[in-house]
Amino acid sequence: WIDVSRVSLELREEEAERYRRSMKVRCLYFAQCRDIVGKREEEFELPEGTDTNQFLAEYLLVRHPTLEDIAKTSLLAVNLEYVEKDNPVVLKEGSEIGLIPPVSGG
Amino acid sequence: EVSGEPLSLERHADRVGDPGAGAVATFSGVTRDNFKGRKVLRLEYEAYVPMALAKLQAVCDKVRQKWDIIGIALSHRTGPVGVKEPSVVIAVSSAHRREALEAVHFAIDELKATVPVWKKEFYEDGEVWKENAEGEYLRVA
Numbered sequence: 133w134i135d136v137s138r139v140s141l142e143l144r145e146e147e148a149e150r151y152r153r154s155m156k157v158r159c160l161y162f163a164q165c166r167d168i169v170g171k172r173e174e175e176f177e178l179p180e181g182t183d184t185n186q187f188l189a190e191y192l193l194v195r196h197p198t199l200e201d202i203a204k205t206s207l208l209a210v211n212l213e214y215v216e217k218d219n220p221v222v223l224k225e226g227s228e229i230g231l232i233p234p235v236s237g238g
Numbered sequence: 239e240v241s242g243e244p245l246s247l248e249r250h251a252d253r254v255g256d257p258g259a260g261a262v263a264t265f266s267g268v269t270r271d272n273f274k275g276r277k278v279l280r281l282e283y284e285a286y287v288p289m290a291l292a293k294l295q296a297v298c299d300k301v302r303q304k305w306d307i308i309g310i311a312l313s314h315r316t317g318p319v320g321v322k323e324p325s326v327v328i329a330v331s332s333a334h335r336r337e338a339l340e341a342v343h344f345a346i347d348e349l350k351a352t353v354p355v356w357k358k359e360f361y362e363d364g365e366v367w368k369e370n371a372e373g374e375y376l377r378v379a
Contacts (some may be wrong), residue, residue, distance in 0.1 A: 145328030
């Protein structure tokens, strides 16, 4: 026979472990993006080690699919620095992400 | 500086003034009343303020790397900016005029490409978020 109680205890511990290894990041929206999302900022809970490309495809665009078009011509910034698409940055607890649509200062 | 306060070109020119400077060159970007035949009522600017400040500083740093200048001051305004009002001012001082003039030119081009500020153009019959052509170099780089 299988000790079901022990198996489910282990599964619960594993899940708890995964949640302990998650992190909170903040994403800021501007201009068209803010119009689309309806707010200036939002929190995301992500697994530790998530990078900016994963964040964009698996979290941001999943939560806000209507951002897809503008996201194609936008850049991400992490902690006030631009991120290159082919050089993704690994996010950490407390990372501040900006979704930067094409700028038009001046 | 990035703030909603009206900009003064004079104040920026004074900031960079120096007994050793023979030249003070300035630029101010002002709201035009038309775009491609449509009448523009006003512009409204939004900024990612902490990053805009960092990128304005980066423009200054890059200018100093490229030219031997004495002082540089630049500011962008946020919020509504009416026709003929400046949204951005830049002042550069140098011993001789060539450096100041070239630096100002570079600074506005670099600002328009890299600083996270956005403008919304308001017409009589609508409004649209603009995109600078200069920004292409950021995305491709």
